[in-house]
Amino acid sequence: MASAAGLLSHIKGDVITPDHPEYNQSIYRWARNAQKKAAFVVFVKDEADVSAAILFAKENSIPIAIRGGGHSPFGASSVEGGLVIDLSRYLNGVRVDPAKRLAFVGGGALWETVDQTTIVHGLGTVGGTVNHTGVGGLILGGGFGWLSGEHGLTIDNLLQVTIVSADGTVRKANKEENPDLYFGVRGGGSNFGVVTELVMALHPQRKTVFAGTVIFQGNQLENLVKIAQEWYPNASPKEAMFLYITCESDGTPVVMCQLFFNGSEEEGRANFKRFYDVGSTADLAKEVPYEILNGLQNPYVLPDYGTYWKGVAHKGPEVKDMLNTQQKALEVVKGGRFMVQVLYEWIPLNKINSVPMHATAYRRIPDPNCMVIIRWPGEAHSDEKVDDARTVAYQIASCVVGGESNLKDAKSQGYANYDPEGILGDKVRVKDKAQVVFGENYPALQKIKKQYDPDNIFNRCGFRFCLTESGLNQPSKAGVQTPVMGQRVQGDVVTPDHPEYPKSIRRWAINAERQAAVVIFVKDEADIATVLSYVRDHKIPFAICGGGHSASGASSVTGGLVIDLSRYIDGVRVDPEERLAYVGGGALWGTVDRTAIQYGLATVCGTVEHTGVGGFVFRPFFAHLGSEYPRLSDLLSVGGDGWLCPEYGLVIDNLVQVTVVSADGVTRKASETENPDLFFGVRGGGCNFGIVTEFVLRLHPQRRTVYAGTYRFSADKLKAVVEATQAWLPTVSTKEGIIMMPTCQPDGTPVIICYLFFNGSEDEGRARFKWLFDIGPFQDTTGEMPFEKLNAMQESVTDHGNGVYWKGLTVKCPDYEAMARAHKRIAEVCEDGRFTAVAIYEWWSLDKIMSVPPEKTVFHRHPNYLCLVLIGWRGETNSEEKVHEARKYAHEVAELVVAGLTDMSDPQNRGYNNYDNEGVKDAKEEIPDKAKINFGVHYPTLQKIKKKYDPENIFNRWLAITPAD
Structure with a gap:
């Protein structure tokens, strides 16, 4: 058996063998039936690598295949037990000479790259009508395209190739130099060698x-x-x-x-x-x-x-x-x-x-x-x-x-x-197929074949037709016996039969899970544009998943397609000098916290670190519950509240720029100066206008440790806790906050849990919250902790995989009578063990948030404090009936929370949009025209923005805005 060591010593690129972690990806092809288990995949870096790979294969009698784009379903770019020369990783560049109207294209390039590079200069050429097709395979086979009516086949626009022949020699071929070889490659496929560069004629092209x-x-x-x-x-x-x-x-x-x-x-x-x-x-x-x-x-x-x-x-x-x-x-x-x-x-x-x-x-x-x-x-x-x-x-x-x-x-x-x-080895229905295909040109091609590949090692053919004649050897026997998303979407496509499918549709709340037909883990904006084009063309319902932390099911869709940013578009990069964080649309707040604090910096973020960034920014999210890290996308799209809000405002107030893919597949930047209407819309308008792939967030100096943790009080201390909180709130500083939770312990005992935060030392924090400690908590878990651990302290409140229904509202102030009535009902709901229940009150200064003019962003700023009523149940007992019962309990508790204090029918008091289970397209809405009510005076403006960037209303899963007439 030939040794990979002998090959590695001559190759500058990458040699992948079956034991390599990249092997499965390396043999992956667009069509499942085109995949073959090669013994070696060589990602060549230059012609010298190609020559070395060819000579190694010849010396060891190993069959060869050549991969450019790998788009054919017939296996031409694969070979069982053989060696694949793969040009796609390194020889994929495109360079344009606009003065001479020439494009110099790598043999492993895709047509998409050619189109994008040439049109910048107002130029184009005949290219494949599917842009993830490889340039080499299409051209060497002839090449039809949309511009063929004006400019002919791709080969009619091919001026020169650089090719490595069977003897390892690198040659140029054009009309003057090696013209016989130039004739052969223009339609004769890869019968004559490995083409590493193609020089294409360009033509003026409108934009x-x-x-x-x-x-x-x-x-x-x-x-x-x-x-x-x-x-x-x-x-x-x-x-x-x-x-x-x-x-x-x-x-x-x-x-x-x-x-x-x-x-x-x-x-x-x-x-x-x-x-x-x-x-x-x-x-x-x-x-x-x-x-x-x-x-x-x-x-x-x-x-x-x-x-x-x-x-x-x-x-x-x-x-x-x-x-x-x-x-x-x-x-x-x-x-x-x-x-x-x-x-x-x-x-x-x-x-x-x-x-x-x-x-x-x-x-x-x-x-x-x-x-x-x-x-x-x-x-x-x-x-x-x-x-x-x-x-x-x-x-x-x-x-x-x-x-x-x-x-x-x-x-x-x-x-x-x-x-x-x-293809060699396929069941050929027509005898002498190559002779039929090449017709009158066949004898001339046989002579060229004999000159440049006398041993017939290039016998799989990118063009799929191997030339033979007496005097040419038959294909060599393999000397080595060695036992997805392809060129269209670079990311991963997961369907119900895939082993990763259950995990791919999994959500924090089990009632938010939907049986999607396909989940696509996109790699970049191009993937997203491709998928959006597909769902538009086929009228397929789709959802966007950043963190999947919502209980409403906005990130899932039954029988549809989920665009998931969490696997690949989840990075965080910090510019410490500019104090900016560049955050992927599928990133988690935990990643943001850990990355930024290394530079002594931080930004406003979710109070549960496994919340997605994007949804939080779009729908100002507080995200208190769950066992996975929240994604940035789960918070940014709606405004975004967090422990640092009293100092720096909402998350959207710290959002400097977004990169968004709109309904037409176009990638746009949006900021105060570029596409300002879109920038206005995304800051609180949710995912109504496109898919955000990157957020640029303003960072602020942040100490490395903070004081935080919980006090737990018995139910009989509720009055003292509430009255003390009433006295504290008017004097609250911008460095502190409390999340208060009347709920029950697992054994059903009523309890009040208070999450405390002070942006300072433990000594300062304990002094600041002495008024609360003096009431006598039966448990104190507070202490000085690393800042990056702050937003992880609520993870244990609700486990992943349970049922969750929540209802958001606002209250004007802490009120004992109302909170006592709500706590009593919470205890009754928890009594038989079928449900858990909690009311989550958020007490901190609103001055910074309210200092931003209401017309600045979509998010509805109101002077009241937020409350979230949450009803939970064990995941294994989930059912539609359970959801309906939880909805009933949530609304009952909510009514008691605000009884005599707030008019729930008043749109101004409807609470935080991220806490609304009724804003999702397939949810049972308790109020019609929910988006119009929630966005209030901004709704007509949002309708105009919607018409501009999503006129067909394909982004309609969450509080869908109707485009203006």
Whole structure:
């Protein structure tokens, strides 16, 4: 067996073997059936690495595969027991020379990077219509794109390659230098070596284009095809359409038209007017930034599925053939084993076919492409499944071309990048497939193959067709026997069959858990934009999870999709000189506390450290309960209260900037000076306007230790405690606070728990709270503790995984009579052990909070103190009936808390929005128009902001704002 040590000594990049912790990720591919258990994965850094890997494989008779993007479902970029040369980690850069209109593109780059880099200079080139496709594989196979009508195939825009041949030699290939090799790589795939750089011609390109999906009922197919029969032959080079025959998840047939016009929305809509006149069920087409054009189809090619596709050439729009195809596709879908998409690519071909047949290796065909796509859940993958999918794909493909006899005709052999049968070891249905695919160019390619790869080591082919002739060796035998999210979403996709699924949908409160169809742990803004495009296009309900600490279920959605920021977008970085913290939208307050205090700094944050930052900022969150760390996103979106509020105000008052991905997938910064309307909206308006991926928070000097802990009093001390608190509050300083909890101990004994805080030493704290200690607590756990432990001291109040219902309200002052009545009812609720109950009063100075003008932020500032009534129950007893009963108890206790003191019907007294279980879309609302009531005078302004950044109201899980008319 070949040793990895011999390879490691020659490689500057990374060598991954099966025992390496990155191995599973390294062999992961977009399609489940494309994954192979390689013996070595070599992430090469340069041509020297590529050469060393090739020579090692040759010397040890190890089969080779080349990976650029890894997007093919046929396994071309993988090899069982062999060596994968992977360009994606290091050779993925893009450099533009705007003066010469050239792009220098790494062999492992993605089209997304090309688009984003070139359009900055007002330039573009023909690229893949799915932007997480690898550049190398697409180009070497020919390459169709939205701009093909104007500029031809990708290979028609390829000016030069740098390639490492089978002997390890690095060569340039262009019209003047190694022109035979230049001919071969333009359509001949990776038959001749490993391409490490491609030089592309660029063209002037407008910054926006008209594009997107328009969805029609399935029974409109005939009408659409008849219109297309007139449109397609006369289509200008600036336009194109992809038509999908497919089904909704419930089996309902639909037709999706992906439109493209290289111009304005007004021009595009005029151009496709006849299609629009048919009457669509959804119109997602609009003027979009050019750089996201090739990402619009990403939602239709999700990773982690088994995928088989079959490409054919078809005559163009044909009513009979397409209706038969639709009928056959529906039959397959109704069988319940496969999902089906039939994609007709109607791109103008005049420019493509104006290039002489023998100018490139690619066999140009006069008819447009069609791709039959068969998919199945990744967990159901097996070789038998692939065989069944192959049979189904050929049956549907026969309908596309008007019969099985036509399918066997070489003229029906479509775009080779869409053909599954060229992979070494696959079941080839057509003899001498390479000869059929390359046609008249095959003899010339055989000669080039003999010159540059005489041993035929490049035999898997990114283009999937291995050239052979007498005199070329057959594929070498493997000398080594060694026993997801792919290119579309970089993060992790978790479905119900995944071993991580139960943990992925887990929430602090068990009644907040929902059986989501999929949970996506996004890695960055690009992932979020991709997912938002998908849910918009498919009308899928979704939720956003930062910390998942809410009891209302806002971070979960039954049968929908959860965008979870907690796994990857959870970092915290501190700039001590500027006194700023850069905090990921999925971060926990505990991380913020620990990171900032290292520099002697802190900010206002949740009083439970496992609360998410974002939700707290958006919906000013206090988050007192739970056993996991609260996320930043759970606090920031609603205002955010905490122990340091008396000194520095709400969390949103310390928010300097956010990065937010809006409904259109665009990433924006928002601050006082940039997108100030959005900045206003997110500071208290929740996640109504997008997904915040980063918060920039102002930090303040903070001593390393504080005085904090609990006093516990017996119930008979309640009057003394309340009256003493009444006397203390008017004199309270900005450095102290109390959270008071009338509740019961586990044995049912009524008790009053007081959480104390003083931002100073223990001696100072004890002196400051002597008035309370003198009443005689039966337990004292207070002491001087590290600041970073402050917000962890309430974790034990309620365990993770229990049922929780809470009700927020406000009170004007501590009142013994009201608190005694509420405590009595709390004891009655706890009496039989089925429920726990507590009223949580927050006593600290409100002066700093109220000093901010009310028009400054969305959050409703009121001069009353906050109270939260919380009813809990054991998780194993959870049920809808239990939730309803808890709701009843919570409202009863709340009524007693404010009886004679506060009018609960007055919107001004409705309390903190984060404490409202009734603001979630699928909750039973006790009051209609909840958002309008909660946001009060700010509501009309928020409606305008909503219309601008989320006009379709896709962010609607929590206190959803109706966009302005």
